[in-house]
Amino acid sequence: MDVAELTIVRTATLRDALAQLNQTAQGVILLHNNAGKFERTVTDGDLRRLILNGANLDDTLASLAAGESVILPVGFTRRDALELMRKHAINHLPVIDDDGRVVDLVSRAQIDEQILLSTPHMGNAELEFIDEAFRTNWIAPLGPNVDAFERELAAVVGSSHAVALSSGTAAIHIGLILLGVGEGDVVFCSSLTFAASVNPIVYQGAKPVLIDSEPESWNMSPIALERALEASKREGRLPKAVIIVSLYGQSADMDPLVTLCDEYGVPIVEDAAESLGATYKGSASGTFGKMGIYSFNGNKIITTSGGGMLVTEDKALADRARFLATQARDPAPHYQHSTIGYNYRMSNILAGVGRGQLTVLNDRVAARRAVFDTYKSELADIDWLEWMPEPDWSYSTHWLSVCVVASDNPGIRSSEVISLLSADLIEARPVWKPMHRQPVFQGAQYFPHDNSSVSDYLFENGICLPSGSNMSEGQIERIINRIRSIGR
Numbered sequence: 001m002d003v004a005e006l007t008i009v010r011t012a013t014l015r016d017a018l019a020q021l022n023q024t025a026q027g028v029i030l031l032h033n034n035a036g037k038f039e040r041t042v043t044d045g046d047l048r049r050l051i052l053n054g055a056n057l058d059d060t061l062a063s064l065a066a067g068e069s070v071i072l073p074v075g076f077t078r079r080d081a082l083e084l085m086r087k088h089a090i091n092h093l094p095v096i097d098d099d100g101r102v103v104d105l106v107s108r109a110q111i112d113e114q115i116l117l118s119t120p121h122m123g124n125a126e127l128e129f130i131d132e133a134f135r136t137n138w139i140a141p142l143g144p145n146v147d148a149f150e151r152e153l154a155a156v157v158g159s160s161h162a163v164a165l166s167s168g169t170a171a172i173h174i175g176l177i178l179l180g181v182g183e184g185d186v187v188f189c190s191s192l193t194f195a196a197s198v199n200p201i202v203y204q205g206a207k208p209v210l211i212d213s214e215p216e217s218w219n220m221s222p223i224a225l226e227r228a229l230e231a232s233k234r235e236g237r238l239p240k241a242v243i244i245v246s247l248y249g250q251s252a253d254m255d256p257l258v259t260l261c262d263e264y265g266v267p268i269v270e271d272a273a274e275s276l277g278a279t280y281k282g283s284a285s286g287t288f289g290k291m292g293i294y295s296f297n298g299n300k301i302i303t304t305s306g307g308g309m310l311v312t313e314d315k316a317l318a319d320r321a322r323f324l325a326t327q328a329r330d331p332a333p334h335y336q337h338s339t340i341g342y343n344y345r346m347s348n349i350l351a352g353v354g355r356g357q358l359t360v361l362n363d364r365v366a367a368r369r370a371v372f373d374t375y376k377s378e379l380a381d382i383d384w385l386e387w388m389p390e391p392d393w394s395y396s397t398h399w400l401s402v403c404v405v406a407s408d409n410p411g412i413r414s415s416e417v418i419s420l421l422s423a424d425l426i427e428a429r430p431v432w433k434p435m436h437r438q439p440v441f442q443g444a445q446y447f448p449h450d451n452s453s454v455s456d457y458l459f460e461n462g463i464c465l466p467s468g469s470n471m472s473e474g475q476i477e478r479i480i481n482r483i484r485s486i487g488r
């Protein structure tokens, strides 16, 4: 709305003011003095009080008290504006420049729009699968949706067996149990990851050894892995497993990593929680290890609200995973157990959500890639921003769009960018804080890529931008414009 249509002067009558309020329908008009400068806001309530005090409709606004109005300065943040609106219980605020002139009138509805990092994005088929589960009363864990979801996911990633579990974390835990990881064992894991990659090592009483990333893919460095394997061989304590994480929708450089692990005879668990839908040299991320795991947590590329999947080529491992995840019941008519089990299976309802989501996986990947491409091309001339590289062997889903503020840039730090975005109700986050810097894993051995630590650099300078497949073009534009306005 043009602010000129909202301005009124003291020589106008109450009738004029009411008509203008009625016509502009913003709930507020803006009183200006003779010099054209903003004096105060005028609402229905202000006019009502004048009438109750004896004014009539043909009187002017001359008797309106001077009054201090709440205003916004040019360059206000959405957070400041919302705070003022909440505090004063109002829905509109005029924006006043240094000369006292109105440049805009902002409404709560217009600015109260938070853009989140990554939100669930449902398709059309999920409800049908859930409905069927209700109709057939398959509400229990396990059931036809679980079986079908396992088959369908295995087909999508080209794996022989898939086991639906309650979370990605549970899938990693079961994976380590299947590999016999126990008290006092050592397990290697990427350091640049979410804590859920490492926690299951500790559940088993084993010790994590943390491996740095390499700059090409931001995932596990073959150079650091080789040094770690050599060192552990010298100590006569080879790891029981290596957990290779594929971050932000991009596979690790699997060939050299697999070669090294084969050479030392150490099995791989691929943590592909963030990279379902990605490929490495044409094959699905998550299918290169002895086992791979995916997550369907609410923020992942597809979701069951909470859930996970373990994939493997080995039928015996898949059968054993199902057995352990359903309380390890021996085949007997009574309840008999000869090993410790877990309640880690996925429910038939949630598997229905997963089946629906799986049908739109390709669309979600395309949408997230497009978000990344838009950021990258629209912000190409911002020379203090560098984008997560995508090596030519990688097809990344760009689950999250990630960039770094170049360390040789004098002007601005990534933390400042994140807080400026946050003040504008745009949720951006730092890159994962590496596990070797987490208080809980203090003392764990760490192997950097070379003289400098790549994961530390990425953590200190990286920014994850909102990346949801359900973001509107307007939202993406808002983020781009905000980053642009930071300048420098």
Ligand SMILES: *Cc1c(COP(=O)(O)O)cnc(C)c1O
Pocket (backbone or CB within 6 Å): 166, 167, 168, 169, 170, 193, 194, 196, 197, 245, 271, 273, 274, 294, 295, 296, 297, 306, 307, 308
């Ligand atoms: C999300 C995530 C997990 C854990 O998955 P949940 O389903 O949330 O338990 C594990 N590793 C990585 C890298 C993740 O991003």
